[in-house]
Amino acid sequence: MGGRRGLIFSIEEFAVYDGPGIRTAVFFKGCPLRCNWCHNPEGLEGIQQILRSPNGCVKCGACYKEAEKNGGVLTKSCVDLCPRGLIRESGKYFEAEELAGIFLKNKDVFDRTGGGVTFSGGECLAQVDFLLEVTSTLKGKINIAIETSGYGDTRKFRELLKNIDLVYYDLKIIDRENFKKYTGGDISVVLKNFGALCESGAPFTVRVPLIPGVTDTAENLGAIADIVKDSGAEVEFMPYNKMAGGKYKLVGREYRPSFDTTREINYDLGAFIKNGVAYKIK
Amino acid sequence: MDNRVRIIYERLLSKEYKKLRRDTSYDFAKEYASVGLSAAKRSGDRLLRLAELERAILFPEDRIGMMRTIKKVPPLLTEKEYDEISADHFIFDGGIVFNIASDYGKTLSEGMEKKRAFISEKLEELSEGDEKRDFYKACLDSVDALYIIAEKYRAEAERSGNTELAQALKVVPKYEPKSYYQALVFLRLLNFTLWLNGNKHITLGRFDQYAYPYFERDIKSGAISYDEAFSLTQEFFISLNFDADLYPGVQQGDNGQSMVLGGVDKNGKSVFNDLSKLCLEASLELKIIDPKINIRVDKNTPDEVYLLGTELTKQGLGFPQYSNDDAVIPALVKWGYDIEDARNYVVAACWEFIIPGVAMDIVNIEALNFPKIVRDTVFSDLKKVKSFDELFERVRENIFVEAEKMVASTKNIYIQPSPFQSLLMTDRIEEGVDISEGAKYNNYGFHGAGLSTATDSLAAVKKCVFEEGSVSAEVLLNALESDFEGYAEVRNRLLKAPKMGNNDDYADGIAVKLLDCFADSLEGKKNDRGGIFRAGTGSAMYYIWSAENLGATPDGREKGSPFAANYSPSLGVKPSGVISVIKSFVKPDLKRVCNGGPLTLEFHDTVFKNDEGTGKVAALVKYFISAGGHQLQLNAVNRDKLLDAQKHPEKYPDLIVRVWGWSGYFNELDAAYQNHIIKRMEFSSQ
Known part of the structure; x- marks a missing residue:
């Protein structure tokens, strides 16, 4: 090990809703899934991207002129040309040591407030070797949480769990067909890793996005409750918010959910109550 | 708030009472100049005249009340005189006494009659022509002006059947208040009269300390309930806002009515008390500009204080502001302030640390x-x-x-x-x-x-x-x-x-x-x-x-x-x-x-959306204090700023909004989403 680099698109100090205490959340760039409701498209591609904010442009044309040299695609050299600073490069490579060093600088704050660092994404498991290296450096010094879709290599995931103090694990859709349809992935990977998580003994919380007509159906919620009930884990429901599409223009994409975003969310969580699963709606 | 306070609060919001103000403006300076009256005498005389001109107005639900009917305090000097003085003097901000802190504790506990007696004695003692006579004469006029205002309100209270206020005004401002209620009436009178005297940036200082003996005695003896004390305090707070649009400042609201809660006593012992807490809770519910709350904290301040403070921050008013006794007191001592004075510091109109009663900084x-x-x-x-x-x-x-x-x-x-x-x-x-x-x-x-x-x-x-x-x-x-x-x-x-x-x-x-x-x-x-x-x-x-x-x-x-x-x-x-x-x-x-x-930190109001977020902000404030920061002000980001950010995104690249379970830079959201957040904030600010 050593010398591995990771691609990060955001480091957010004082992430209030990503675990206990005062935490820094780190967003890994790149995700193997393509969830239909994804609110953070900046995290999807595991490459550096040049992003242009849609608002405040004075239409000076400087970036277009520069981009023409590259067949009309924005390049790094466009960044400095914008008089309003609206173009930026998303994704920065860090050495594991370097990234760990950033968190260690704030260890006093974390220790005083019961906080720590939360690795999120994108999908942090998509860069699991790098994540292993960073967390090995931090283990025992700083409280470490991860937020994951569980979509990654099981052997590596087991190894990683030895370094982790708290896991937020997504269970989105249990039905194989629907999971494929709405996320592009294979649910068996998620379920296998969920098994590994339960075996590991690491404390975890299950997170369920409540997407109208997709994840909030009685069957899906029932299936999730069924899987969670014996683990003793708590469930956090994350209701879909109509703001999900806010960042798509920035990455030059359009937000096109294939479900009815205006539909009311079904909050009937009877399946969880019945099975004695503790939950919170965030 | 109880029904009575709600009526008073609604009166403040409706602004209807302002119609009772008179449009007459006064000019005494010309007359003063023509007879060559000294500036000291002018000041006493002006207050006396304005007190005579003021009209007492009480509403049925008032227990404290008092509102201005004279819009503008006329200047002491003619323009010509002012120009002459400024030709060979440095004149700062109108050349008046402002932005200092009164010794309310001593004033309350002594009452004005003792001072008046002392002044009268002095005037008898001093020979004609003694240069201190003008000062004492002006002081006598000023006490009498205060008495005139008090008497007008007493008579009006009696006339309107408000026996409680009429009774209180027989005691204060002449003598020490007999109750928390009377202390509030006294303070309101002083506040009212200071503004009428042409002072500005009038701070309220350590209200939770100087008013505490009266509060504590009444609560302990059962003379008033906590709820009643709460109601009276809220009325007092609201009363500070009635005339705020008449108060001079760079911008409206820049009137310096700051209040300081907590801190230590002259021996260095922490004195955050039940009244400090009551004030925070009273302000939290009122969501009005005055008084602007400051909290004095130190490394031993309990979490509860930060939590209460953060609840107040959440209201988006831009206060409380925190100051760190562990930094401020040693700093003041180093500058030559006596330790007991330093421990008694308050916050001036904005952030400056001043000592009540003894400083003309x-x-x-x-x-x-x-x-x-x-x-x-x-x-x-x-x-x-x-x-x-x-x-x-x-x-x-x-x-x-x-x-x-x-x-x-x-x-x-x-x-x-x-x-x-x-x-x-x-x-x-x-x-x-x-x-x-x-x-x-x-x-x-x-x-x-x-x-x-x-x-x-x-x-x-x-x-x-x-x-x-x-x-x-x-x-x-x-x-x-x-x-x-x-x-x-x-x-x-x-x-x-x-x-x-x-x-x-x-x-x-x-x-x-x-x-x-x-x-x-x-x-x-x-x-x-x-x-x-x-x-x-x-x-x-x-x-x-x-x-x-x-x-x-x-x-x-x-x-x-x-x-x-x-x-x-x-x-x-x-x-x-x-x-x-x-x-x-x-x-x-x-x-x-x-x-x-202060260091100023701005948070989007959704950071405070539940106890978890509020608790974390409180923990952050505590961290700042423990790390040696001197002063901190927190803002819950407001709608006006977001509107400005839409027009001028380059000014706000760091404006982060919590959209739901995730954060984004405000600038990077589509206009439709920005508008949504702005609208939502309109709702949440109701």
Whole structure:
């Protein structure tokens, strides 16, 4: 090990809703899934991207002129040309040591407030070797949480769990067909890793996005409750918010959910109550 | 709030009562000038006349009440006289006594009659022609003016069947209040009369301390219930807002009615009490501008205080503001304040630390314009110097030159006498000296405006010009001269240089040195009233005023763009995060620059959406205090700012909004989403 680099698109100090205490959340760039409701498209591609904010442009044309040299695609050299600073490069490579060093600088704050660092994404498991290296450096010094879709290599995931103090694990859709349809992935990977998580003994919380007509159906919620009930884990429901599409223009994409975003969310969580699963709606 | 308070609150919001004000304006100065009346006598006479002219108005639900019917307090001096005085004096902000703190504790516990008796005795003692006679005569007039107002309200209370208030006004202001209720009536009278006396930035000081004996006695004896005390306190708070639009200030709301809660007693023992808590809760529910709450905290302050404070922050009013006793008290002692006085400090209109009763400090008399000094030095010396250190040495010299100029410019000040305010100080009556002439402490405070802009400018010069060589001195000066027109690339390079607020010593180290230079430049200097000069981290209105005419700066700031308000990262800088900001801003030796001026942090209101978020903000405040910060102000971001951010995104690159379970930069959201958030905030602010 050593010398591995990771691609990060955001480091957010004082992430209030990503675990206990005062935490820094780190967003890994790149995700193997393509969830239909994804609110953070900046995290999807595991490459550096040049992003242009849609608002405040004075239409000076400087970036277009520069981009023409590259067949009309924005390049790094466009960044400095914008008089309003609206173009930026998303994704920065860090050495594991370097990234760990950033968190260690704030260890006093974390220790005083019961906080720590939360690795999120994108999908942090998509860069699991790098994540292993960073967390090995931090283990025992700083409280470490991860937020994951569980979509990654099981052997590596087991190894990683030895370094982790708290896991937020997504269970989105249990039905194989629907999971494929709405996320592009294979649910068996998620379920296998969920098994590994339960075996590991690491404390975890299950997170369920409540997407109208997709994840909030009685069957899906029932299936999730069924899987969670014996683990003793708590469930956090994350209701879909109509703001999900806010960042798509920035990455030059359009937000096109294939479900009815205006539909009311079904909050009937009877399946969880019945099975004695503790939950919170965030 | 109970039904009675709600009616009073709705009256305030409806503004209907303002129709009862009279349109008549008065001009006494001409008459005063024609008979050659002394300024002291004028002040006493004016208050007496205004008291006679005021009309008592009470509404059925009032237990305290009082509202102004005279809109404007006429000046003491004619324009001609004013010009004559200013020809050979320094006149600061209208030349009146303002922004100091009364000794409310002593005033309450003694009552005015004792003072009046002392004054009468003095007047009998002093021979005709003694120069102190004018002062005492003016003081006597001022007490009598207060009595006239009190009597008018007493008579009106009696007439309208408000026997409780009528009874209270038989006791106060002449004698010590017999109850918490009477103490509030007394305080309201004093507040009302100070404003009518033409003073401004009238602070309320340590209300939870001086009012506590009355509160405690009534609660312990069962004379009033907690709920009743709460209701009365809320009424008192609301009453401070009735006439706020008549109070002078740079902007409406800039009236200085600050209140300080918590802190320590003269022995250093923590005194946050039930009344402190009640005040926070009362303010929390009212969501009105006055009183502006400050909380004194230290490393031992319990979490509960921070949690209550954060609940108040959540309301989006921009207060409470926190000050750290562990930093402020030693700083004041170092400046020569007695330890007991230092422990009794309060916060002036904005942030400056002052001592009630015994200080005539002028804490915002001038401001050092850090960015201007840096910019001027860059223009005069950048091409000549060989290293960054040499450039910094020139900056240091220029700070000293500028400090010397400010010291010289504040000499020979003229301040109009203020006998009524003198009555409320600890010992001015006994000493026979008007407060305008000075008191135990006569220090001057200098703000330090635009520190982060200056720091970032120097960091950019160091990085781009001296280290990378990516921008030559020649190109930099041309770019600044042309306000970056045609120099977008240069500007972006400068913008990328290290900035203060990222917990990076590269920039922060420059800020540490700049503040040290500022403190050094005033070390040992005396003003001509026997006081010293206190350096500070505040900006007051100077962050706009000093910036308006200043050309582009090497940090990438364009001509005329404002500096950060107070002690905060530059506008337009996107720091790594709030923890880094705190760590950067506690690096300087703040005890040397403790005139007042908070680090300001802004949070989107959704950070406070549940107890988890509120608790974390409270923990962050506690961290700031434990890390040695001196003063902190938190904002829940408001709608107006978001609207401005839509129009001028470049001013707000760091504005983060929590959209739901995730965060995004406000600028990067589609307009439709921005509008949604703005609308949502409209709802949540109801």
